Amino acid sequence: MEVAYAQLKRYWGFPSFRGVQAEVIQRLVVESENALCIMPTGGGKSLVFQVPALCFDGLTLVISPLIALSKDQVDNLKKRGVPAAALDSSLTTEESSEVRKQLREGTLKILYVAPERLNNEMFVSMISEQKISLLAVDESHCVSEWGPSFRAEYLKVSRFAKEIAAERVLCLTATATPSVITDICDSTNGFDIDREKGVFSTGTFRPNLSISIKPCANFKAKFAVLVPALKSRGDGAAIVYVTTQKQAEEVAQELHDLHGIEARPYHAGLKADDRKTIQYWFIGGNGVVVATIAFGMGIDKANIRMVAHFQLPKTLENYSQEIGRAGRDGLPSLCLMVPSASDMPILESFARANTPSLRSIRTWLDAFFISPLDDDGTISADHYKMSNAFDIGRNTLSLLFTILELQYGLIRATTPFYSTYTIKPLENNPSAFPNILNDRSPEAAALQKHWKQWRIWHTIDVVGTAEAEGIERSKLVRQISRWEMNGWCEVKVAGVRMRYNIEKPLPELDEDIEELANAIFKQLHEREEADVKRLRTVAEFVKGGQCYAHLLACYFGDDKAVPEKGCGICSFCKTRQAIPFQPKYDTAFSEKQVRFVLGVCGVRDDPRFLARLAFGVSSPRSTQLGLSKHEIFGCCETADFNKLLERFEAECEEQGYRNRAVLAPPKANARSKEGEADGKEASGAKKAPAKRAASGGAKAGGAAKKAKK
Template sequence: MDENDEDDFGFSSGDEAALLATSEALEKGTKRKNTSFEDLSRSKKPATNANPVSDYLPLASAALTKTFGFKGFQLKQEQVVTRILGGESAVVVFPTGGGKSLCFQIPALVFADVDAQQNIRGPGEHGITLVVSPLIALMKDQVDALKRRGVAAATLDSTKTREEYLDTCDKLRQGHLKILYCAPERLNNEGFVEQMKFVRGGIRLLAVDEAHCISEWGHAFRPDYLKISRFVDEINAERVVCLTATATPRVAKDICDAFGIEITGLFRTSTYRPNLHLLAESAPTKQKLYPKLFQFLRANPGATIVYVTLQKETEALASELRTQGFKARAFHAGMQADVKQRLQDEFMACEDLIIVATIAFGMGIDKAMIRNVVHFNIPSSLESYSQEIGRAGRDGQISRCMFYVCSEDLHLRELFARGDLASKESVRGLLNEIFDDETTRFPVGGQYKANHALQTKEFDIRATTLKNIYAQLELRHGLLREITPIYTKYTYTAGASFSATLAHDTSPAARAIGKYGKRATKWYNIDVDFASKGVGIPRNDVIKKLNQWNEEGGIELKPSGVVSVYRILKPLPKTSSEIGKLVDDIFTLMQEREAQAMQRTDEVLELITGSDCFARKMAQHFGDDLPGGIKECRHCTWCLTHKPVAVEPAPPMSFNKVAFNSILERVPDRDDARFLARIAFGISSPRVTAMKLGRDPLFGSMGDHEFTVCPSFSQGISEM
């Protein structure tokens, strides 16, 4: 349900052709490898232990002061940096705003100095620190900040043009970069993996940001994160540092296990921040919370973030606040990038602006004087709550974190927790398509291509859930391995010299383009697969020729239509029994994850409705406690009142038989009871969108019921 701006493919418009050129360079680079940096950085334990580790600390401290302006390390930063410079890996669990980034940025700056001190590398052979981060906006912000400080940093993401991509590749070959950011999805790109194997000087450090995404039982699991440990081995990265602000003991152990890091390499600091006052209030209805919010904001002026769940609510609440005289703006992921950037800039510059936002706001916002963080809806987990309130009070001054709750929120909580689970029928349909007669005839090593966009619509499975299913087939069952995605559609406009180019270029690729490129008004369309087969040449030859002409200015090329590609690792299941076992296994795991999501929202409610100090309960959730063994923080709502926050239950509702029957009559499909329940409960899905039911009065007409209406629809279907 996250509204973050994710890099879905880690794949930009120029990559496919650029990687072809990279592959050719790699063939030449392989010869260089034996003479240039064969012994520089190809082992997990680099030769950095010749001197005592303490010899490196003056170098690290100097970089900290000169580049970042800090007089000294804080928390356990020095211990982490020392361990990394000593050649070992680490897991860092620091609170939001705790300086995690310096734990990889300082080593990245110091590696060259350490090498010079040991006299083991030449100029440009310092290698790079590769940072895997899930958010394009956050990568961009960090790279821009590093460049302003004179640090050679870059990012590879789907917003880059082909020219920008090639420029970054050139800097890597020349040894001009120290830090490179990329999205985890890019690790599926075979060309990128090969490219990282031959980076000049090697990968000195791989930093995994938001590392809690590795854990299947974490609050923000992303399957591509599970593949990072395999990537580390493939590129022979010297060491790894995993960083997160929100790891329970179980999640921290998952991270350590994934990278084979001993418990001595886990560095955790207290999650408790005494300047954050955790407060909570309830009301019977959302409408009755409005006066409480207005009163709180008047009593506590200053820069404020108000978090809500739905995009439309950001606009409505911001408008309401403005009518009350507050300076308020709405922010959500559906806005244009330039609008979002202006809002972020305005927030950074103002001391009294209130931003009403979805969770799309906040990542990368390094504003020290945020006085209040308000949750106007229930957060999805204690991890999310901790991360969001952690944006307040980074200047050390008292800041207040208000949590408002009412029974109306309980419906919204269930809607988001249950939104990702597809029906078992949908999973079965998907697997039957993947392992159809054609695919199962492919040999081991062959390639299976999947259009995820079409599959989400056809089988009513959300995109994130679909990726999780494919990840299970890859990581849990070892059937497929995701490799470089490809484009299915190429369009181009022809320049004035294009006809002459076609006439003089006698290569098979040029002949294929001339024969199979079809003009439609201004643009030409070409089916690359069809064209390459038509003249009997590799697909890549046609793509290379198109890009050559694009670079020369003869055409303007626009590829589109990404298709995911998987290599077959072992014989695929063929019988209905074999596929049925896979369906059972995958669906069971999906059900367990849905139960976990519901449990996480229960934990959030228990935080404020229980009889315990909020701060202590939060600390214990993360395997911590209050300092000095104290039992109470003395400034949360429990400590101030010693009364739990009571959430008044919604009045009992009789079963809405009219709405139930209307949904059965309105929707002719009888193949999926859970689909009907989604409509009743107001949970969107690809199928709901395709059938244009999202604005139908029936959509959400039973939203005040429990989701257990699902069995009722099963019974309703069987009786018809």
């Protein structure tokens, strides 16, 4: 450990580590074993891998989903003289080339990448040539199917660790329940971490945080509690968490205009520059940010005096992470929640939003399995178009491909490509562009023939051009890259298409695809029910009956964290009274409501679509039909979803799953194009793609699919 202390002193100026930092670093540096570190943001997690990185002679590779946080850490490391870099989509061609050069020359000590980078063949090949002394996986709870922030790409990280022969793995997360810890530590699908010796936690109890929960009847009543708390918070900043982007705007405006509180909204819908401006404003002052969960990760600010939740949080994991951003300086800080019974429907609709119908999964599998092979032997897929065509959300679609890859071994994702390129003359060298016009190569001629010329930009569909001219897409892309490298033009890309190698014969028989679709749907449905259960656990938490700090610690398996099971400062400890909180869900729905939905929407081939529509869950199909703006959308938002689904299943079966006309257009924003789309959809169920004939192109899987008898 002497070398670790020396590096800490040399680069950071600290004489010693704090908390469990020393124990984790000893596990990595001295014992050379894998570890899991559970520590709140701001608790010093980054030092736990940055210091060991300087003790090893190879590269430390950091997997992090937060580009902004990675860039901040890289900037701070460079200021301290640590050779570090991030490889992400925000880099220019020159910057990216410089990082690769440093990798080849072995001058980098720490490299940050997003998990999606692991699908890039060139990157994986380059990293495979490096000695990876340490693989650090930030936000590692994302690998767990039981985690609330589950991400499909994270499932591939443990496989990647084995394939590059990483000498050690360090997983980092702010919160983890016992089941999530089990998934992370698993020797097969996780990171092979010893549960007894390799898991280190700072504990979930923060004695300076006062949890106060005050249910409110309505929107106005919430402000009556929130405003006085914000005004009396003292010298420090505050975060108010809301559920939707619209709420962020509305709450911030009301706090500012009606109550004189310096508040600004923050959400993913804002422009990147605006989000950055608000972050800097918040970090540098004592203002209030009203935000969705997009805000707070990686925010290094010690004097946040108050974190408020304007609605119920989605999960106790989210709640624990978010209140953990308060009072990092150790001073008393308030964690206020002002839930109401009406918060539940929209939150449950989010939980229900990710599960497509069995019909959608079945038709997607049919279409993907008969997709033609590209020239390089891969199948390419436009996730955006697939999402709309099969009524499957983009994140869920990524998960479906990952299931085919990791659980069934049918495919393997490889480097994506872009279908659309746009080029224009360089502003500092416009006279170079004629070199492109004078290029007489076959590839250049094909590109010039098919590009669409605008005032400045030229847009090229490389996929369509390749098909039309019989030239490999990769050759066209190399030609554009040569133009760019020669300094003749500026290039932008769009229309990403994912590529998949075929690892096993793809299912051909209808019954095999049906069995696969059922198995995948069952898995997604179980995840949905687990998400709903987590949400209802939050509602039970609000009711209390015990110290809130103790209840939260018990949820994370830390039942001895709070002395004598009482913090003494939460709202329960002060009143000793449970809250009679009764959120709205699982109420009865009427036959009149069902008939209202069926009378407006003619879809009968997908009962789950109808149930989600009535419950208020949007999807690509409901958006295309314009029904997300109709009165039927969410008319049964507090109903028992599974009983609602049963009712629509019975109706669709009775109608033979044959679609009818959509009888009424949306009440607002109705346009002729939406009407045309409605008509097309209502004419009948979408047909599954035609089976490939025996004379069709070869693919892994052999002969064409045999028809059912």
